Amino acid sequence: MAHRYPIVIVGGFLLDWTAYQSFADLLETTCRVPVTIVPLTQGSWLYASATGSYRNLLELTHTAVEQARQTHRAKRINLVTHSAGGVVARLYLGEERYDGLAYGAWQWTATLVTLGCPHHSLLSWTRRTMDFVNRHYPGAYYAPVRYVSLIGRSVRGAFPGTLSEMAAYQSYQLVCGKGDVWGDGVVPVESGQLEGATNEVCEGVQHVPGRPAWYDTTLPRWVAYVQ
Numbered sequence: 666m667a668h669r670y671p672i673v674i675v676g677g678f679l680l681d682w683t684a685y686q687s688f689a690d691l692l693e694t695t696c697r698v699p700v701t702i703v704p705l706t707q708g709s710w711l712y713a714s715a716t717g718s719y720r721n722l723l724e725l726t727h728t729a730v731e732q733a734r735q736t737h738r739a740k741r742i743n744l745v746t747h748s749a750g751g752v753v754a755r756l757y758l759g760e761e762r763y764d765g766l767a768y769g770a771w772q773w774t775a776t777l778v779t780l781g782c783p784h785h786s787l788l789s790w791t792r793r794t795m796d797f798v799n800r801h802y803p804g805a806y807y808a809p810v811r812y813v814s815l816i817g818r819s820v821r822g823a824f825p826g827t828l829s830e831m832a833a834y835q836s837y838q839l840v841c842g843k844g845d846v847w848g849d850g851v852v853p854v855e856s857g858q859l860e861g862a863t864n865e866v867c868e869g870v871q872h873v874p875g876r877p878a879w880y881d882t883t884l885p886r887w888v889a890y891v892q
Contacts, residue, residue, distance in 0.1 A: 668696040670741045670775050670892055671733045675703050675726055677748025677781070679710050684874045685747070688881050692745065695884060696891060699737050703729040705750070719794050720764040722753045727768055730757075734773065741775045743891045747880065748852070748872065749791070751782025751814075752798060758810065761801045763794075771807035775892035778813045780880040781849050781872045783856045786840045805861030813890045815883055816857025817849030817870030848872075863890060 672692055674685050682702045689700040703726050713719050730742055746754045756763060758771040786795050805812035822834030822844040834844035837853040846853045851872035858864045865886055869878045 668698045668743075668891055670743050671699045671701065671737050671739050672696060672743045672745055672891065673701045673703060673726075673730050673733055675744060675746040675750035675754050676705050677746075677750050679707050680748070680874065681706050688874070691881055691884065695888060698743075699733065701729055701733040703750075710749075714790050717790055717793055718764050719753055719756060720766060723757055723763070723766050723768070726753055726757050727770070730770065730773075741773050741892070743776045743778070744774055745778045745780070745891070746782060747780045747874070748782060751777075751779030751784065752791070752795060754779070755784075755798050755802055755806075756794065758807055759798070759802050761797075763797060771810050774807075774810050776811040776813065776890055778815070778887055778891065779857075779859065779862075780815050780883070781817060781852050781857060781870075782814065782859075783840050783852045784814070784859045785856045787842055788839055804859055811890055811892065812859060812862035813865070813887050814857065814859040814862040815865045815867055815870075815880065815887060816852060816854050817867050817872060817878075817880070818847045818854055819869050819871050819878065820850040821845065821847045822853075863887075 682704045693700045744754045760769040820833040822837045823830040824834040836851045838844035841853045849872040867883045
């Protein structure tokens with residue numbers, strides 16, 4: 666399949682943008698289009714967490730997207746996101762004002778891919794933004810945008826259990842209220858699926874970049890959806 670539009674990566678909570686460099690290289694080689702990483706840092710996420718607002722993350726995302734569009738003279742872009750970066754992207758697509766910002770980026774977004782994104786979460790510091798997104802833009806809200814959502818199924822939470830099972834149990838319980846479920850070690854399967862999107866459950870895939878079976882290994886399953 667011929668890919669037409671640049672890709673912009675929006676990374677996940679507490680991860681520096683440099684963690685996605687090898688992934689960006691892989692996408693650039695596979696899709697043969699320019700790839701930009703939004704320069705989110707641990708500091709960006711800590712500030713968002715402390716203030717309870719994603720405003721700074723939206724601003725950084727928009728600046729990176731506009732630079733990519735202008736540099737490559739692109740009418741549209743593809744957003745490939747990881748973890749909470751998927752929530753940032755869904756917010757970025759929207760037209761309702763959020764802390765004074767509304768970009769309406771659905772107009773220049775061809776495809777939104779979310780990898781291990783908690784589309785529904787009970788975490789206290791994310792609730793305000795999560796509720797805003799799901800209230801105003803439920804599911805695959807914008808028909809012109811192709812939504813693709815992938816979630817790993819590698820660890821079932823257990824307590825007591827192994828260290829990874831207990832860590833997963835705690836994370837899943839914080840996200841969906843249940844610990845003894847399957848997920849990618851951080852996000853439970855049920856939270857990682859988006860109604861109306863093309864949803865894929867990926868056996869053995871783990872949440873954290875750099876693990877032997879991270880979401881970069883799922884590329885063959887969704888690359889055809891990138892436009």
